[in-house]
Amino acid sequence: MTVLTPIALNTLDQAKWAFSTRRVSRQDAVCMLDMLSYATSGDLVLGRVERIGSHKKIQLAAGRASELYVGDLVVLACGDRYAPDQFEGLAELDPEGADMLAGGGVLGRMRHRHAKMSAPTRIIPLGLLANSAGKAINLADYALEKVARPDGLKVIGVVGASMNSGKTTAVAGLAHGLSRAGHQVAAIKATGTGAFGDFNAFVDTGARYVADFTDAGMVSTYRQPLLRIETGLDTLLAHAKRDGCDVAVVELADGVFQKETADLLKKPQVRDGFAGIVFAAPDALAAAGGCSALRALGVEPAALTGMVSCSPLGAAEAEAATGVQVVTRGTLCDPAQANALLAQMLAKHGRHALQVSEVGVAA
Amino acid sequence: MLNPVSDLTASVPSETVTLLYRPAKGKDALACWLAIPSNMSAGTSPLVAVHGIRRGAKQQAELLAPRAAALGRPIIAPLFDKVNWPAYQQVVRGKRADLALLDLMTDLRLAGTWQSRSFELCGYSGGAQFAHRFAMLYPQLVTRLTVASAGWYTFPDNAAFPYGLNETSGKAGHWGPRIAAGLQQFLEIPIQICVGEEDCVSDPNTRQSAEIDQQQGVDRVTRARRWSMALQQAASDRGLQAEIKLSILPDCGHDFQDCVQYGGLDRLILPDNGGAASEHSQLYHPQPETVLSAKQS
Structure with missing residues (x-):
């Protein structure tokens, strides 16, 4: 009773x-x-x-x-x-x-x-x-009112090799750089465990809109149904758009082998919703492994960052091993360089979308 | 006898405009001159007007003030002083002039001088160099661009930066490719290119070398023509309906005041329709280019 x-x-x-x-x-x-x-x-x-x-x-x-x-x-x-x-x-x-x-x-x-x-x-x-x-x-x-994923919002994904690989620093850097470049930026944590460290780090960047999965009603996304996590992400993006944002930087917690993060990236509607993905790695070997794992999912990283970027030698090794540019926190915080990185992503994303469209027509 | 297009005295409207000097607020900060109209409405897009190497920020604010009053729009004329900003025209060479302008704009937003998300940008001579490179770096910030009498340009081609967008060795090596990434968005900005009809001889301030002369021509008129054609071609290659217009200002040489008084530059920078870039601009066709007649205006 x-x-x-x-x-x-x-x-x-x-x-x-x-x-x-x-x-x-x-x-x-x-x-x-x-x-x-x-x-x-x-x-x-x-x-x-x-x-x-x-x-x-x-x-x-x-x-x-x-x-x-x-x-x-x-x-x-x-x-x-x-x-x-x-x-x-x-x-x-x-x-x-x-x-x-x-x-x-x-x-x-x-x-x-x-x-x-x-x-x-x-x-x-x-x-x-x-x-x-x-x-x-x-x-x-x-939770925030559930809303479908919005059109017209440019979304950058940030994933990493593991916890503490530099994802939050990357999101914060990009959010700051793009905000300073005049964009209306949302900094969002889509998966993970409810805590204020990352949330506050995002607020400190000057981003216009900051939210995490707790705003979508989840204390943690671990072992939550994938659809709920995906719906939560869509809701946060929609509210960011409603708030006037034109760019969202989204962190997916933990490493790319973490189940919910991997499952999200496997979903085409999630994966293809990102204009580009930045991968944070502690060292060159993790960068190489992470790029391979992402490529196996059909994701080509737009840039590498994280602790590996602090070491010029490590960065050179990572670039040589992956063919992907390594960007430092300073680069991400620089408005012109963050702007250029976004433009590069959008250009490649546009070409990718075109290729997919062409394949569809040919088939 | 020259027939002024803009009679400064006669064109001052009933609305008043206040000319203010704002000192620099910090070591690497910019001072600026402001022309603030009394009839400015909230959310009005400001015009940022960048001086040439004579550092005539005050002159730009003064000569554009009547149009600011007529249109109810604020003019922000940053001052890149000679000591601290010897290479501001190139934007990313040496101290970052783009960051200094962004910081100034943030400060002025806090002060309530402007509230919109973006602004219009114009520059004269060295300021025109700055203006087009800044707009290439931040196309999302610039709603309309006027490039007047630039000595030389960054072309949308494979020449090494800063002449083109190719990678170069050295500190500024990556800026070309970075700008190239956003070129499409830059080409979507309505762009007004202006140059004085008589600004067709190189002077000691015109950058000369075999490389630049071959790419851009030897004088400002030729260089403006070639740049406008290059932009048009780049836009066409991308399937864009670009709004790029070249205006040759009659009876004008390389002098900002003459270009305003006799060439109507102020009305090209700030047209009556509030800057939608349609009154004076139309889809650019390489020939014939627009030669403003003093009598027309």
């Missing part, structure tokens, strides 16, 4: 609401459900910090990090997480204690952790937050 417990006045005001919950209207949470084992990805959980582990801070909805203390009340979203150099975990809640999988506010059950990581911070789930109808509150309830 489901037990609905009214929330005592001001209890939630004392809680630390994680960044992943930033779109939620807090006054809607008026009671708690005890059905923790039925929690699904995106459900909001009120919890109490039992033990401080790997995450010593929580990223608040207000955009700053807050020190965690044992006994703190926190509001997080139940979710999966995929992070090869941190945790991998599932959207499952144990009433005896759950794992804080990401500082941006993801709670679940850890399955794997990187050797460098200590145990996750433990949270005792007190209940699922519910509305006045007794329904569990989910991030999806507060």
Whole structure:
């Protein structure tokens, strides 16, 4: 039997609401459900910090990090997480204690952790937050209105070899360079785990519109249906267009072998929606491997960037191995060079579209 | 006796225009002269007017001020001073003149001088060199381009940059291909090319070499003709209906004031229709080129 417990006045005001919950209207949470084992990805959980582990801070909805203390009340979203150099975990809640999988506010059950990581911070789930109808509150309830992919928006994709390969730096650099060149730019993170680091990095660029998958109602895209992720991307692009943007720079998280990223790139309607793809790699070997993987998917990278671009020798090796130009962060931030890179992509994309069209006619 | 097309005194309309000097706000920043009309409406597209190597930013703002007042449009005349910007005409040679102009435009947007997403751009002599190269780099920013009496040009051909768009060795080596990437969008800008009828002899300020003379000709009139034809050909090769027009200004040599007073340059830069580039411009055909008659205007 489901037990609905009214929330005592001001209890939630004392809680630390994680960044992943930033779109939620807090006054809607008026009671708690005890059905923790039925929690699904995106459900909001009120919890109490039992033990401080790997995450010593929580990223608040207000955009700053807050020190965690044992006994703190926190509001997080139940979710999966995929992070090869941190945790991998599932959207499952144990009433005896759950794992804080990401500082941006993801709670679940850890399955794997990187050797460098200590145990996750433990949270005792007190209940699922519910509305006045007794329904569990989910991030999806507060998502942007679903809209089809817009026409006329130039979209640049940024993918990488792995976490921390330089994708966010590349998106930020391009967003800044293109904004300075007079474009109305959207910086979007289409996949990954809800956190404010990348979001804030995008805001700092001066981009006109910044959004991530949490704005499309997902705390994490790991293990989400591909159609939902694709629809989320289309929605974010459409809202960017509505906001007046003419260019969008889109980051796909993790490496090209990550399932959701790979599956997205395999879909022609997603892949061909990008005017060009920039690949971020830590070194020349990763650049060569990444280019091969992308080419196998039918994607020709427009440029390489990331840590490999910091090393002139590494960049030369990468260019020799792939035939793809390596661009530094400085290049991406330069308005004229970012503009030229966009123009190069559009010219090639136009030729590609023409070739596809010609094949269709011939067939 | 010359018959002025633009009688400056007579053409000042009832609306007032304020001429302002704005000092540079920082080490690598640009000063500028502004002509701000009293009847400027929100969202009005400004005109950025770039001086030649005499650094006559104030003169440009002053001589274009009557048209600014008539049309209710602000004039922004950046000042690339001789000490800090010896090669501003080439835009990306040495200190980046394009970045300095972008920063100035950002500052002026914050100050409320302009609010539109793009602007019209014109340049005279060295300023015309700057203007066409800037527009090649940022075609999405420039809604209309007037290139007046440039000494030489960057052609849409395979000559080494800055004469053409081919790669060269050295620091500026990659700029040609970068510009080439956006050439199609550049060719979609309405472009007005102007040169004085008597600006047909090379002077000490005209760049001369066997290479440039062969590619562009020896004087500004020949070079303007060849550039306009090259742009038209490049547009045609891409299937574009380009709006490129060459106007030869009668009774004018290489002098900005003469070009305004006797050649009607101010009306070519700022036509009555608000800059839609249709009153004076039409689809360019190599012959006959337009020679403005003083009496016509």
